[in-house]
Amino acid sequence: MNRILNSVVGKLWGTILLLVLFVLFIVTVLMLEFLENFHTQQAEETLRQEAATIGKIVEQHDKVEDSLQIIQDILGAETNALIVRNSESVFLSIHDGLNEHVIKDKILSDSDLKKVYISNKTIIKKMLMPSMTKEDQMESYIILASPFESDKEVHGAVFIYQSLEVVNKTSNHTTRIVFLSGFIALLLTTMFSFFLTSRITSPLRTMREAALELAKGNFETKVPQLQRDEIGELGSAFNRMGKQLKNHVEVINQEKEQLSNILTAMTDAVITFNKDFHVLVSNPQADKLFQKWNINNETTDYSHLPAELYHLLDHVFNLEEELEEELGIKGSYFSVSISLLYSKEAVRGAVVVLRDMTEQNRLDKMRSDFIANVSHELRTPISMLQGYSEAIIDDVVTTEEDRKEMIRIIYDESKRMGRLVTELLDLARLESGYLSIFKEEVSIIPTIERITQKFDQIAKENNIRLVLEQNLKDPLFLELDEDRMEQVLTNLIDNALRHTEKKGSVTVRLTRLNHHLTIEVEDTGYGIPSEDLPYVFERFYKADKARTRGKSGTGLGLAIAKNIVERHAGNLSVESELGVGTKFIVQLPIT
Secondary structure, eight states, rough: OOOHHHHHHHHHHHHHHHHHHHHHHHHHHHHHHHHHHHHHHHHHHHHHHHHHHHHHHHHOOOOGGGGGGHHHHHHHHTTEEEEEEESSSSSEOOOOSSOOHHHHHHHHHHHHGGGGGSSSSSSSEEEEESSSSSSTTTEEEEEEEEEEOOSSSSSOEEEEEEEHHHHHHHHHHHHHHHHHHHHHHHHHHHHHHHHHHHHHHHHHHHHHHHHHHHHTTTOOOOOOOOSHHHHHHHHHHHHHHHHHHHHHHHHHHHHHHHHHHHHHHHHEEEEEEEOOEEEEEOOOHHHHHHHHHTTTTOOOSSSTTTTTHHHHHHHHHHHHEEEEEEEEEEEEEEEEEEEEETTTTTEEEEEEEEEEEEHHHHHHHHHHHHHHHHHHHHHHHHHHHHHHHHHHHHHHHOOOHHHHHHHHHHHHHHHHHHHHHHHHHHHHHHTTOOOOOOEEEEEEHHHHHHHHTTTTTHHHTTTEEEEEEOOOOSEEEEEEEEHHHHHHHHHHHHHHTTSEEEEEEEEEEEETTEEEEEEEEEEOSSSOOOTTGGGGTTTTTOOGGGSSSSSSSOOOHHHHHHHHHHHHOEEEEEETTTTTTTEEEEEEEOO
């Protein structure tokens, strides 16, 4: 029921119904007032005519009894009369009904009606008297007192009275007719209202359903245009709106997708903040940064932002100026660019672009360290070449034996410079990816045996035991660059021999574990201090020269070896204990 009353049909039906009922009510009140006045006037006029006629009859006939039938015929239905010759006695009473004496006494005793005896004017009055048809019931009467035409100062009169029940009956009958008309009007109004509203609400319901479909994203929904009135024009406008809305949404989605792709493809972190420091939009790189920053929960209370970034944003919002700054956040370095967002000339937020400069700073430091290390490594052989060359040129050398010794030193230092330059080039090519790795199927056991045997003579000359251990029962073939892998093992075995004292041992061990081949080069040498272990694979790292036997290396061999192993999808690690020995472990995947 509430659904009908709250609908357009119910509201329109109720409005029309109330309007019709209000009009009927006003018409009924006015009509009843009019009918009551009309019937009252008619009754008064009739009574006047009857009173005048009776008065003439009474005056013309001495014996009114002879004219009684005529008088009764003159009187209308339910009309009664009292004829008084003078003011003291009733000459004739015509009364049809109950309470004759009571009514007669009330009429004759009424002070207003008594004035008719001394007046030439007709007096009309309404009075409440007992009913002529029912006991113990009062009715309203209209009483007309008409004087006789006489020259006497006090004269007789005719009193004609009639119950107004006739008027009430007419009013009641009229009221019933009006109520019947109202009921018929109610039915017709309801039928007309529902017919009219159905013509209006049916297309509106269709539009409502179409609007719900549009809200769900079904922009192909259209409203049928069956009318040419305002509702038809509304349906046409609705269809145009749906079409334009579809086009706008498609454009917005394309722009949103394009922006999302741009943000996703960016290597920089992009974050949009409002003035409350809440994140509105962020790309995947920014999400990774937030995850990294929130690992240790070392954040401020402002949208989980690091304090450094919060202070920059606060500065930008307060001064309303854009900012570019380099900032260190939790051990990382960022280039920060902050641009303001405006809404109607008021700042509503900011866009922050964070570019991670940590690796670049590290590379810059490595580059400066590399240049310093290269300069340091080249300074010694160049100084020696220059010094010994000047000594030979200036004939400082007095004996041929000293000359040959100086020439040999110059030769050794030039070879060392050559090795240094070659290894620098190899390392640069490896790290840049320009050094090609040519993999082929290689039998591991014979290859390791051949490489190990190269150092048998050197080991014997230094009184060091060189051993190859392997527990591989079946032949094993790997896809690798044999020359580069030989370079790795040569460097590891040579380092082990140079850092092992006489009567020591160097063991090359082959083992297979699951899908990996492990090559271990273990010595019983001096070992590496624990504080130096993290740096053994860096460029120009060298053990203490006091602990090496003879010539030291360039400090690039292990860095090259690690790069070669990693290019083979393997791993090179080291374990060492000072005074016990060192073990280098090469792990290669078996495919």
